[in-house]
Amino acid sequence: MQNGLESLTTDxxxxxxxxxxxxxxNYYPNKEAAAIGHPPEFSESDKEALxxxxxxxAADIKRLLGRHIETLAKDEAILRMVGKILRCNEKARGIxxxxxxxxxEDLTEVFCSxxxxxxxxxxxxxxxxxxxGGAIFLWEHEDGITLxxxxxxxxxxxxxxxxxxxxxxx
Amino acid sequence: MQNGLESLTTDxxxxxxxxxxxxxxNYYPNKEAAAIGHPPEFSESDKEALxxxxxxxAADIKRLLGRHIETLAKDEAILRMVGKILRCNEKARGIxxxxxxxxxEDLTEVFCSxxxxxxxxxxxxxxxxxxxGGAIFLWEHEDGITLxxxxxxxxxxxxxxxxxxxxxxx
DNA sequence: AAAAACCTTGCACAGTCTGCAAGTTTTGCA
DNA sequence: TGCAAAACTTGCAGACTGTGCAAGGTTTTT
Numbered sequence: 145m146q147n148g149l150e151s152l153t154t155d156x157x158x159x160x161x162x163x164x165x166x167x168x169x170n171y172y173p174n175k176e177a178a179a180i181g182h183p184p185e186f187s188e189s190d191k192e193a194l195x196x197x198x199x200x201x202a203a204d205i206k207r208l209l210g211r212h213i214e215t216l217a218k219d220e221a222i223l224r225m226v227g228k229i230l231r232c233n234e235k236a237r238g239i240x241x242x243x244x245x246x247x248x249e250d251l252t253e254v255f256c257s258x259x260x261x262x263x264x265x266x267x268x269x270x271x272x273x274x275x276x277g278g279a280i281f282l283w284e285h286e287d288g289i290t291l292x293x294x295x296x297x298x299x300x301x302x303x304x305x306x307x308x309x310x311x312x313x314x
Numbered sequence: 315m316q317n318g319l320e321s322l323t324t325d326x327x328x329x330x331x332x333x334x335x336x337x338x339x340n341y342y343p344n345k346e347a348a349a350i351g352h353p354p355e356f357s358e359s360d361k362e363a364l365x366x367x368x369x370x371x372a373a374d375i376k377r378l379l380g381r382h383i384e385t386l387a388k389d390e391a392i393l394r395m396v397g398k399i400l401r402c403n404e405k406a407r408g409i410x411x412x413x414x415x416x417x418x419e420d421l422t423e424v425f426c427s428x429x430x431x432x433x434x435x436x437x438x439x440x441x442x443x444x445x446x447g448g449a450i451f452l453w454e455h456e457d458g459i460t461l462x463x464x465x466x467x468x469x470x471x472x473x474x475x476x477x478x479x480x481x482x483x484x
Numbered sequence: 485a486a487a488a489a490c491c492t493t494g495c496a497c498a499g500t501c502t503g504c505a506a507g508t509t510t511t512g513c514a
Numbered sequence: 515t516g517c518a519a520a521a522c523t524t525g526c527a528g529a530c531t532g533t534g535c536a537a538g539g540t541t542t543t544t
Contacts, residue, residue, distance in 0.1 A: 153529085
């Protein structure tokens with residue numbers, strides 16, 4: 145069993161769900177999309193807080209990410225299972241990638257309305273979504289660490305990296 | 315024609331390549347992988363230069379990225395075609411994502427050996443690969459801009475973002 | 485209670501991809 | 515040169531995903 149998904153047929157999934165295979169495909173465009181579902185979005189109020197926040201930008205971003213990771217932490221089991229699927233199913237990765245790209249664009253708009261410059265906003269949005277992804281990755285690969293702790297570690301790395309990039313020496 | 319790839323069957327591709335369909339699948343694991351191919355890697359010597367460089371980190375990174383984007387610029391036609399495929403084929407996105415993740419890990423090692431801290435290295439690697447992706451995106455969506463110019467714009471955004479993140483005020 | 489809108493399902497079908505068992509070509513070496 | 519081994523190509527059968535369509539059933543509306 146390389147995947148878990150690959151060894152599950154749509155017939156089996158449909159039967160287990162108590163609908164016909166045809167109906168399964170009325171609900172979901174394909175097997176992978178059904179398996180990974182739709183990842184949670186950043187909350188509107190958190191985005192609004194980021195848009196209008198007055199604390200240093202880094203602090204406001206960290207708050208958004210922290211709250212988002214808390215949301216994710218509510219479904220650790222799902223997160224772990226989805227991670228397993230993503231690790232060995234290319235199509236699933238592509239589908240998730242689509243969702244995350246949309247979220248990143250969304251976040252880019254938020255940053256854009258706070259700081260004005262689109263390229264800068266895009267870089268920030270990338271950093272933010274990478275931090276979430278990185279935190280999940282760390283949490284998956286390191287025992288006895290919570291998602292929040294993982295985010296803190298990743299965040300520190302991002303802060304270090306930012307300092308390194310913006311300083312002229314090393 | 316939503317995709318271009320979806321309306322092309324493997325039978326057609328194989329026939330056009332002068333081999334049987336079965337042989338096509340001996341060469342490539344699937345249609346999408348065949349269509350997008352393997353993206354170019356960062357050159358070993360450029361990575362080595364980054365590993366052992368003594369200029370400010372940002373300058374060394376920028377050099378690596380600049381040289382990589384020059385490599386990409388040699389095949390603009392391919393880049394454009396692959397972009398078109400990626401935009402509407404989830405499986406292809408997932409496959410590319412796998413390649414790029416591997417490249418990013420590779421780059422993480424490079425940064426790691428230069429600066430020591432793994433999380434920081436990972437953040438830098440993310441920023442670097444995002445810059446490449448962002449530059450291609452910008453080049454695709456803005457008329458009359460070269461890849462190098464696009465990279466410069468994206469790079470400025472990254473520098474701004476780094477300063478914003480590492481400063482306590484705004 | 486009839487009509488309209490909606491949902492589920494079966495069926496046929498196009499397409500991807502794999503394993504297997506030939507057959508064919510290339511390589512290497514005697 | 516010539517033959518055996520290795521490597522490659524192919525056809526075929528088959529499992530599986532996903533779609534269009536039309537028939538049948540359910541729910542909602544009037």
